[in-house]
Amino acid sequence: MDWVIWLILVVKALFLSFALLGGFAYLTWYERRALARIQVRVGPNRAGPFGLLQPIADAVKLIFKEELTPAKAYKLVFFIAPILTMVPSVVIAAVIPWGPLEPPIVLFGYTITLQVADINVGVLYLMSIASIAVYGIVLAGWSSNSKYAMLGGLRSTAQMISYEITLGLSFVTVILLGNSMRMIDLVEAQRPLWFVLIQPVGAMIFLIATLAEVNRSPFDMPEAEQELTAGYHAEYSGMKFALFFMAEYQKMIVISAIAVTLFFGGYLGPFVERWPLLGPLYMFIKIVILLFGMIWVRATFPRIRYDRLMSFGWKVLLPLALSIVFITGFGILLAQEMGDPVYLAVIPALSLPAGLLAVIMVNRALTRKRILSYESR
Numbered sequence: 001m002d003w004v005i006w007l008i009l010v011v012k013a014l015f016l017s018f019a020l021l022g023g024f025a026y027l028t029w030y031e032r033r034a035l036a037r038i039q040v041r042v043g044p045n046r047a048g049p050f051g052l053l054q055p056i057a058d059a060v061k062l063i064f065k066e067e068l069t070p071a072k073a074y075k076l077v078f079f080i081a082p083i084l085t086m087v088p089s090v091v092i093a094a095v096i097p098w099g100p101l102e103p104p105i106v107l108f109g110y111t112i113t114l115q116v117a118d119i120n121v122g123v124l125y126l127m128s129i130a131s132i133a134v135y136g137i138v139l140a141g142w143s144s145n146s147k148y149a150m151l152g153g154l155r156s157t158a159q160m161i162s163y164e165i166t167l168g169l170s171f172v173t174v175i176l177l178g179n180s181m182r183m184i185d186l187v188e189a190q191r192p193l194w195f196v197l198i199q200p201v202g203a204m205i206f207l208i209a210t211l212a213e214v215n216r217s218p219f220d221m222p223e224a225e226q227e228l229t230a231g232y233h234a235e236y237s238g239m240k241f242a243l244f245f246m247a248e249y250q251k252m253i254v255i256s257a258i259a260v261t262l263f264f265g266g267y268l269g270p271f272v273e274r275w276p277l278l279g280p281l282y283m284f285i286k287i288v289i290l291l292f293g294m295i296w297v298r299a300t301f302p303r304i305r306y307d308r309l310m311s312f313g314w315k316v317l318l319p320l321a322l323s324i325v326f327i328t329g330f331g332i333l334l335a336q337e338m339g340d341p342v343y344l345a346v347i348p349a350l351s352l353p354a355g356l357l358a359v360i361m362v363n364r365a366l367t368r369k370r371i372l373s374y375e376s377r
Contacts, residue, residue, distance in 0.1 A: 004110060005110075008110065008112065009116065012115075012116045013094070013116050016090075016093055016094070016116055017090055020089075020090055020093060020250050020253060020254070021246075021250075023249075023250070023253045024246050024249040024250045024253070025055035025056070025059065026052075026055055027249045027252065027253060027291065028054075028055055028058070028249060029044060029051060029052065029054055029055050030288075030291065030295070031291075031295050031298075032044050032051075032054075033050075033051070034292060034295045034296075034299075035295060035298070035299050038295075038296065038299040038300075039299065059242075062238060062239055062241070062242040063238075063239060065237060065238045065239075066237065066238060067237055067238035067239065067240060068235075068237050068238075070144060070145055070146065070235050072145045073143055073144055073145050073235065074142070074143040074145065075143075077139050077142070077143035078140070078143040078144065078235075079240075080139070081136045081137075081139040081140035081143060082136065082140065082236065082240045082241075082243035082244055082247075083136070083243065084132070084133070084135050084136030084139065085133050085136030085137055085140070085243065085244055085247040086136075086243045086244070086246055086247040086250070088129050088130065088132045088133045088136075088247075089133065089246075089247045089250035089251045089254060090250060091129055092125075092126060092129040092130060092254050092258075093116075093254045093257065094116040094117045094125075095115070095116070095117050095118070095119060095122040095125050095126065095183050096115065096183060096254075096257050096258065096261055097114065097115040097118070097183050097184040097187055097261065097266060097267060097279075098114040098115060098267055098279055098280045098283055099113075099114030099115075099267050099272075099276045099277065099278075099279030099280060100114075100184075100188075100267060100272060100273070100276050100279060101113060101184065102273075102276075103273075103274075103276060105276055105277070114267075114276065114279060114280065115183075115184065118182070118183075118184060119182070120180075120181065120182045121181045121182075122181060122182055122183035122184075123171050123174070123175060123181040123183070123186075124181055126171070126258060127164075127167075127168055127171060130164070130167075130213065131160075131164060133160075133247065133251070134156065134157055134160045134161070136247075137152075137153055137156045137157070137160075137232050138153040138154070138156065138157045138232075139153070140153060140232045140233060140236070140244070141153020141154065141156070141231075141232035144232075144234065144235035144236075145235075146234055146235050148231070148234045149231070149232050149233070149234045149235055151231075152231030152232035152233075152234065153231075153232040155231075155306065156215060156231075156232055158310065159212055159215070159219065159309065159310070159313075160212070160213055162212075162310060162313040162314060163209045163212035163213055163219075163313050163317070164209075164213065165318060165321075166205060166209045166313065166317045166318050166321045167206065167209040167210065167213060169205075169318075169321035169322060169324070169325050170202055170205050170206035170209060170321060170324075171262075172325050173199055173202040173324055173325055173328045174186060174195060174202075174262045174263070176325070176328050176329055176332055177189065177195050177198060177199065177328065177332070178190075178195070183261055186261065186262060186266075187261055187265065187266035187267060187268060190265045190266065190268060191268060192341075194263065194264055194265045194268075195262065195263045195264075196263040196264055197348070198344055198347055198348060199263075199324065199328055199347055199348065199351060200348060200351065200352065200355075201320070201324055201348075201351040201352060201354060201355035202263075202321075202324045202328065202351065203259075203263040203264075204355065205317060205320060205321050205324065206259060206262070206263065207259060207290075207293075208317065209317065210255040210258075210259065211294065211297065212309075212313065213251075213255065214248060214251040214252055214255055215248065216248075216252065216294055216297070216298065217297065217298040217301065217303060218297070218298075218301040218302060218303050218304045219304065219309060220303060252291060252294060253287065253291070256286075256287045256290040256291050256294070257283065257287055259290055260283060260286040260287055260290065264286050264290075265282075265286075266279075266283065267279030267280070267282055267283050268282065269281075269282035312362070316358055316361070316362055319358075320354065320355065320358045323354050324351055324354065327346075327347055327350045327351050327354065328347055328351075330346070330350075331343065331344050331345075331346040331347035331350070332344070332347075334346055
């Protein structure tokens with residue numbers, strides 16, 4: 001019956017939405033505990049055992065906190081902006097496959113797939129939805145009628161547009177390797193070998209670009225509190241602020257899930273062919289590891305100066321991403337002409353020196369600027 005199919009879709013969508021909401025809450029706990037361990041602190045430990053009830057306490061505080069709207073703000077846009085930022089962080093997860101199609105999961109005579117929407121242009125869907133969030137951020141800065149919020153919104157727009165080009169080229173490398181834009185096909189193409197092993201530099205570029213996309217440290221210039229008090233959400237409070245907060249952490253989870261799907265084998269793992277429900281477990285483990293990497297970067301690297309951040313995106317990452325696309329295409333064409341997939345080893349063999357050359361050039365440029373700054377004193 002058609003209504004049963006629609007009911008299955010609604011249930012899967014609701015389950016994924018609530019999973020992301022719960023993941024957002026406990027990602028904040030996970031980050032605070034991990035940062036505390038790295039910085040030799042205790043972290044949240046008062047609300048519940050090991051501080052596990054701290055996210056609930058924070059949610060209650062934000063719900064009852066007074067919401068203030070600036071008198072000269074553009075009120076309709078000021079209200080809509082947090083929604084425009086938060087909704088894409090949930091909607092984008094619809095095409096991520098959490099388990100294989102075979103063997104099928106049959107319940108009451110209906111086949112249940114571990115994916116909300118299986119579309120043949122899933123990668124294109126990801127790129128289009130990811131670009132919507134920038135509207136919420138720039139509109140939040142503009143509608144607040146505050147110079148600090150406006151500067152944060154402008155910074156975020158410039159940053160996200162700059163790094164989205166590199167992010168798109170990272171998607172191109174995966175499409176070339178998987179010969180498809182359907183997400184589940186890209187995962188199945190990694191059964192012989194994960195794409196991160198074939199194109200490690202492309203995976204690193206993707207992870208760096210996603211950090212800039214979600215405004216995470218060291219790319220959190222739109223929220224630089226030393227310069228902009230709080231950036232684009234400086235005038236927001238209560239649940240409106242919580243929506244921005246929620247969007248950032250949900251995007252961290254979804255970006256990690258996309259990275260796992262594109263480069264780290266997705267749901268693939270031991271015995272997943274026999275028990276498809278192991279797929280979500282493998283995805284969860286890989287996502288948690290990548291999230292720890294984001295937290296570790298925040299605890300380790302200082303914030304990049306804004307002009308250097310833009311220079312790094314346009315002068316380093318973009319040319320490197322273009323060269324990686326060229327190298328990937330060359331390696332695939334060589335393997336096809338020779339009729340042997342072993343020639344795909346050309347891709348990492350050429351990509352790693354290209355990535356190393358980019359690192360050396362960045363180091364030389366920074367060293368030269370440091371020497372010039374010393375000489376000018």
